[in-house]
Amino acid sequence: VTDVVEVALGERSYPVVVGRGVLARFLDHVSLPDGAGRAMVVTQQPVVDAGHVAPVDAGLVDAGLEVHLHLVPDGEGAKDVAVLAELWKAAATIPLSRSDVIVAVGGGVVGDLAGFAAATYARGIAVIQVPTTLLAQVDAAIGGKTGINLPEGKNLVGAFHQPLGVVCDVDVLSTLPVREFTEGLGEVVKYGLIADPVVLDLIGSVDGDVRLRPDMLEELIHRSVAVKSEVVGDDEREGGRRAILNFGHTYGHAVETLSGYGEVLHGEAVAIGMVVALQLGQRMGRTPPEVVARGIAAIKSVGLPTVGPSLDREAVWQIMGRDKKADRGGVRFVLLDDVGAPVVVSPEPTDVDAVIGAFGQDQVG
Ligand SMILES: NC(=O)c1ccc[n+]([C@@H]2O[C@H](COP(=O)([O-])OP(=O)(O)OC[C@H]3O[C@@H](n4cnc5c(N)ncnc54)[C@H](O)[C@@H]3O)[C@@H](O)[C@H]2O)c1
Numbered sequence: 001v002t003d004v005v006e007v008a009l010g011e012r013s014y015p016v017v018v019g020r021g022v023l024a025r026f027l028d029h030v031s032l033p034d035g036a037g038r039a040m041v042v043t044q045q046p047v048v049d050a051g052h053v054a055p056v057d058a059g060l061v062d063a064g065l066e067v068h069l070h071l072v073p074d075g076e077g078a079k080d081v082a083v084l085a086e087l088w089k090a091a092a093t094i095p096l097s098r099s100d101v102i103v104a105v106g107g108g109v110v111g112d113l114a115g116f117a118a119a120t121y122a123r124g125i126a127v128i129q130v131p132t133t134l135l136a137q138v139d140a141a142i143g144g145k146t147g148i149n150l151p152e153g154k155n156l157v158g159a160f161h162q163p164l165g166v167v168c169d170v171d172v173l174s175t176l177p178v179r180e181f182t183e184g185l186g187e188v189v190k191y192g193l194i195a196d197p198v199v200l201d202l203i204g205s206v207d208g209d210v211r212l213r214p215d216m217l218e219e220l221i222h223r224s225v226a227v228k229s230e231v232v233g234d235d236e237r238e239g240g241r242r243a244i245l246n247f248g249h250t251y252g253h254a255v256e257t258l259s260g261y262g263e264v265l266h267g268e269a270v271a272i273g274m275v276v277a278l279q280l281g282q283r284m285g286r287t288p289p290e291v292v293a294r295g296i297a298a299i300k301s302v303g304l305p306t307v308g309p310s311l312d313r314e315a316v317w318q319i320m321g322r323d324k325k326a327d328r329g330g331v332r333f334v335l336l337d338d339v340g341a342p343v344v345v346s347p348e349p350t351d352v353d354a355v356i357g358a359f360g361q362d363q364v365g
Contacts, residue, residue, distance in 0.1 A: 001218075004029055005225050007142065008233040009162060016142055016166040016229055018222045020214060023130070023169045024055040027063045030165030033126050035099040039065045040091055042114035043105040044074045050175035052132050053105050060103065068094050072113060079113050079148040081157075087117040101126045101164070107133035107180075108140030112158070115146030119161030129163045133176055134184025135267060137168040138191070138224035143232040143242075160237060168225065170218045174211065181211065183267030185302040186248075188220050190274060191227040193295050194247050194334070194342045199223050203298050210302070244342040247334040248274030251356065254319040255308045264308070271299045272308035280347060280355045281335035291339055307359065316356060325349070 002019035017029045039060045043053050053069070060067045070090045072078045096102070104114035104127060111129050118127035131141035147158020173181060185203075192199030202220055203210075210217050228245070235242040252273025255264055264272075278295045281287030299306050322328045328349035334342050 002029070003222050005222070005229045006233075007162070007166075007229045009236055012162045013233075014163055014165050016168065016225050018137075018168045018170070018218065018225055020170045020218060022167060023052065023172070024059045026056070026128075026130070026165070026167040027059050030128055030167065032063065032065075032101060033099045033164070036101050036126075037066060038068065038094055038096055038100040039103050040068045040070055040094060040096055040100070041103045041105055042070050042072060042087065042110055042117070044072060044078070044107075044110055046074060047106045047110070047132050050132075050172070052130075052169075052172045052175075056103060056105050056130055065101075072110065076109055076149070078109050079155075081148060081150075084113060084117060084148055087114070088121055091117065091121045096121065096125060098122050098125055101128060103128045103130060104141075105130040105132060106136070107131065108136040111136055111141050112146050112155070113148060115144075115161055115163070116148055116158055119146050119159040124161065126164045127161065129166045131166065131168060132172045134173055134181055134221070135187060136184075137173075137221055138184060139187045139228060141166045141168075142225065142228045144236070162236075168221055170214055170221060173217070179265065182303050183265045185210070186267035186271045186274075186299070186304050188224050189295070189298045189302060189304070190245075190247050190270065191224045192298060193274065193336060193339055194244050195227040195231075195340050196223050197339045200294060200298050200339065203301055206301075243332070243344050244334055247336075247342055248272075248277055250320060250331065250333050251276040251316070254311065254316045257319050258311050258315055259309050264305075268305055269308070271304035271306065274299060275306045276355055276359060277333055277335055279359070280333060280351060281337075283351050283355055284335070284345075284347060286343070286345075287336045288338065291336055294339065295336075311356070313353065313356060328352070 005016045007014050015029050057067050072083050102114050102118040104111045115127050118125050129141035131137040144160045144162035146161050147155045150156040248270040252270040255272050256269035278292040282292050320331050
């Protein structure tokens with residue numbers, strides 16, 4: 001089965017295709033720009049080695065396009081201005097015209113980088129996102145956020161640039177290292193908690209490795225994609241509601257930053273941040289204890305951590321953007337009034353301190 005979820009953004013609406021073995025026939029669902037003659041496929045070596053680029057190339061060639069492959073270095077370091085400049089030059093050398101297309105085949109790194117190249121080259125050309133990690137399929141590839149990092153901070157330079165389409169082939173996830181796969185499940189649990197209780201039921205019903213249940217995995221991805229697509233369609237530029245997607249990210253960001261790059265992966269940090277948000281909600285009398293228990297059970301059952309490293313509290317506040325004690329009441333957290341009922345609130349700093357303080361001691365004790 002192939003499912004197509006629409007991101008509804010008027011003239012810029014686009015399909016997110018979810019299915020098994022859809023790489024070679026994604027152009028059945030995604031229409032190319034009028035007059036497209038060339039495609040630059042941007043990817044990384046592990047994705048080529050895993051065999052996921054060849055079917056995409058074949059599909060583009062079948063559609064009559066001249067295909068150029070452009071490899072970027074592997075890892076987060078590729079979201080860099082020098083790598084971006086190489087991409088612009090490669091596009092100009094081919095040369096890509098305004099009606100041609102960039103195809104990003106890879107994880108969130110490739111999607112963000114190639115998406116930003118597409119947003120800026122020739123004042124913007126079309127991009128098709130072919131995410132090959134679970135995190136990118138359910139999150140990064142949908143919604144049009146693109147960008148690169150600076151030494152001063154992650155994702156500091158970027159643009160909104162919605163793709164022509166997003167192609168999520170469940171089968172490509174079989175070659176993903178297990179830790180990267182599990183990391184993506186954190187986002188899936190997030191969608192369950194903020195919007196779709198069925199996701200939590202499904203996770204609760206899997207006995208063992210969800211990767212051995214492709215039917216179930218496909219449904220989890222489909223439901224996650226549906227949540228993200230709906231929220232993005234409602235609030236493209238994060239003027240309001242899109243902020244609920246940051247559930248678990250306020251404290252998660254601090255964990256990720258303070259534990260050192262690569263120590264705690266983004267999805268693991270978000271899992272820890274979701275536990276903090278659940279406990280904070282309970283402390284504030286908003287989140288019912290059974291919702292807290294259900295969330296923690298889901299996080300555990302997918303193999304993600306529920307307790308994080310013990311962190312210096314002042315450093316945590318600094319990462320959350322509040323060096324000064326007087327400003328601390330303004331930090332925004334996404335909390336849950338119930339499963340499927342997220343709220344954005346600014347808690348009392350004493351409540352935040354109590355939860356993260358107890359959290360750190362848990363770990364030490
Ligand atoms: N734009 C957004 O809205 C958004 C949202 C969330 C995250 N992000 C960004 O996403 C990035 C993280 O993305 P990620 O977690 O996908 O990491 P990643 O892109 O670095 O991919 C992880 C690793 O897996 C390899 N890989 C990818 N697909 C594979 C496959 N099918 N088989 C084997 N290996 C494969 C990659 O080459 C890489 O080494 C961060 O830069 C983050 O800022 C963006």
